[in-house]
Amino acid sequence: MEGWARYLTPGPAHRRLGLVCLGAGAQRGTGPPCRDRVLSCHAAVLLAAGRGELVQDARHALVAPVVFWLRPGVRHSYRPDAGGWSEYWLLFEGPAAGAYEELGWLPAEPVTPLPDPAPVRRAFGRLAEAVRADEPDVPAAAAVHDLLVTVRRSTGATRSPVLAALRRDATRRWPVAEHARRLGLSETALRRAVRAAAGTGPGEYLLGVRLTLAKELLAGTDRTVAAVARHVGYDDPGYFTRLFTRRVGVAPSAFREQQQR
Structure with missing residues (x-):
């Protein structure tokens, strides 16, 4: 697969923002599956094109456009189908993640279908710009908040x-x-x-x-x-x-x- 990745190491003051970005990137094409791993942080993956499978507590078919969520401490694996896929990914953590979960803005279900993926793709674009900044930690933290809100709004869930x-x-x-x-x-x-x-x-x-x-x-x-x-x-x-x-x-x-x- 081809793509890019950036990793960040936020300091104690950045962590008081509530959420921090630990990494972001994009991949496209075919490649080996991500097998049987456990993360210590949250991850969000936008599947922009293609299809595949996520195994996290159960098997979930992935058909773009969707966002799938990887929970800290939960064993998982995922893979694209033979035709490959296009993904954007984010690693994040912080006490605000629990508040987003409690308020329903960080989905409990591992897969979030997107009726309109364009706003989420733009949010990942803003995240990509943030992690490439000269001093990336604060802009990237803001971009994580932005992304979580954008995903929620893109599903129409805020119109109750x-x-x-x-x-x-x-x-x-x-x-x-x-x-x-x-x-x-x-x-x-x-x-x-x-x-x-x-x-x-x-x-x-x-x-x-x-x-x-x-x-x-x-x-x-x-x-x-x-x-x-x-x-x-x-x-x-x-x-x-x-x-x-x-x-x-x-x-x-x-x-x-x-x-x-």
């Missing part, structure tokens, strides 16, 4: 009708059970759908939407704190103030003083 409905009705004074009923779902099904799309439960998701709207009203209007609380779904301004303070880190009045122009 369940989340859209929750955002629309977030200020309603409804319990989670009522949101589920109006969506024609059981509470269990709603929790599962929100967890898959947003990495959190419906109550926590609704809270985030409400507090985001509250911030906009506090910073952009002269409404009283009590009026803002009522608008976002809380009849008790004292409870709203305690909730806002615990989540945001400052009281609503202090947030307004900091942010209002």
Whole structure:
């Protein structure tokens, strides 16, 4: 196979960025399979053309365009078919990888089909430019974040009708059970759908939407704190103030003083 590869050795300060790039490259053509190995970091491989097979816990057919994910500590092997393939690869690690997994932006399934591979190919292009920079570690770390977000968006997974409905009705004074009923779902099904799309439960998701709207009203209007609380779904301004303070880190009045122009 022909291609290129770059490897990086990020320092302690770079690792505090949350994710670091350890290497990236591209290969094209036919060659021996990657047999029975275990990585100590995460890897993402864009199969841009061709087909083959991945063995990681089970056998997975690979037909471009897909991204397949190699997990640290998990034994795997993969190979192109006789006709060869074209791939772009990335090695990365860091504590933010766990957060991406928890939030659903680093897929649990080992293979991610791509309805439109063009954005992901462009993201790998930005990664290739980053690892070739004179001081590559920070640009490459940013490119890893960019790539994970681009893959998720390219699958259409960020366009969830369940989340859209929750955002629309977030200020309603409804319990989670009522949101589920109006969506024609059981509470269990709603929790599962929100967890898959947003990495959190419906109550926590609704809270985030409400507090985001509250911030906009506090910073952009002269409404009283009590009026803002009522608008976002809380009849008790004292409870709203305690909730806002615990989540945001400052009281609503202090947030307004900091942010209002």
